[in-house]
Amino acid sequence: MTVVTIHIYPYVTPQCMILVTGGAGYIGSHCAIRLIEEGKDIVIFDSLELGHKETVDTLRSVSKGSKVEFVQGDLKNPSDIRSVFEKYDIDAVVHFAAYSQVAESMKDPQKYYYNNVYGTLNLLSAMKDARVGKIVFSSTAATYGEPEYVPIDEVHPQMPINPYGNSKLMVERIMDDYSRAYGLRSVRLRYFNVVGADGRIGEWHVPETHLVPNVLKSVLSPGGVFSMFGTDYDTRDGTCVRDYIDVRDLIDAHILALSYLDKGGETDYFNLGTNDGSTVREVFSECEAVVGSKIQVNECARRPGDPAVLIADNQKAKSVLGWEPKHTLKESVETAWSWEQKLN
Ligand SMILES: NC(=O)c1ccc[n+]([C@@H]2O[C@H](COP(=O)([O-])OP(=O)(O)OC[C@H]3O[C@@H](n4cnc5c(N)ncnc54)[C@H](O)[C@@H]3O)[C@@H](O)[C@H]2O)c1
DSSP: OOOOOOOOOOOOOOOOEEEEETTTSHHHHHHHHHHHHTTOOEEEEEOSSSSOHHHHHHHHHHOSSSOEEEEEOOTTSHHHHHHHHHHSOEEEEEEOOOOOOHHHHHHOHHHHIIIIIIHHHHHHHHHHHTTOOEEEEEEEGGGTOSOSSSSBOTTSOOOOSSHHHHHHHHHHHHHHHHHHHHOOEEEEEEEOEEEOOOSSSOOOOSSOOSHHHHHHHHHHSTTOOEEEEOOOSSSSSSSOEEOEEEHHHHHHHHHHHHHHHHTTOOSEEEEESOSOOEEHHHHHHHHHHHHTSOOOEEEEOOOTTOOSEEOBOOHHIIIIIOOOOOOOHHHHHHHHHHHHHHHO
16 A cells, blocks of 8 residues: 655745835834734835835844844835845835925935936836736825815825925826826825824934934033024914824825725825924924923024925825824824934
């Protein structure tokens, strides 16, 4: 009698991975940490030009068994991103990698078009060839330009007033065409002002251009004084009004957007903000309350190109994606403050 031994291996469907471009940066790392905690296998693709290796190490340390791969590469090099799709089984992409400083984009527009537009084209082309058909993209309120009305809804005209906003709008248009012609579906999320931190990771830009970390940095640097630009706007206290959205709420929307695409959702775009605004003075006071002391301030002239009021109408993200921002500005500033102290 011949005995045939049959080895029965547990059959596990290999889990497809999610590619997070710019995952070593501020918002991308917050998305990565959430995906890891949800047990997803991810590939982080980042040049580390602006992101941090330490952030990637933290992300890896959080994993309880799911794969966290890191590829150091530049979207401007087509072969860098193509090799990711050759090596890994990618199901969807969350695309954060970009340059995002408005003032720098005014001085050096080519840098922005080359990185943000050409870099994204390389990504989309690699996705198309690898037959990866879902992408969530970090767009911005800067695609609207000077608001004609507030709150700004998604049908508000998109007329950017700087190359950064132009570069993001160009990518939105390219994504529409890729969706129509190749069936590569996208969700474009237009962020307003992102604040706050997870605590293990946080906002770490060099140089820092955002309000909350800059106020908090001025507390931690000896003799630090915060420069407040523009105190003569036609607003309730003379300073600009912005819509501050907590990074954890922002990431909720990315997770919902991925699941929307998984369920076959069509290409679409959504504002991510709170439907409410705070003035620079109000944010500054919140920082003082959280820090527990007076912060030195120097009131300066307006900066060119700063609209008085930017507030998102967020109804569409609520109704289509089922998104609901939860965190208060106070909570965002508290988490930013504890992160800033860690960073210092
Ligand atoms: N922070 C905000 O308030 C805000 C608001 C609106 C939109 N956004 C958008 O959100 C995204 C993330 O912003 P962030 O604040 O986390 O920025 P960030 O600079 O912290 O992160 C961007 C990451 O992308 C990487 N990167 C840039 N170009 C790359 C390239 N060619 N190849 C590979 N990696 C590259 C950088 O090294 C960095 O780690 C950006 O697309 C930005 O335009 C941010």
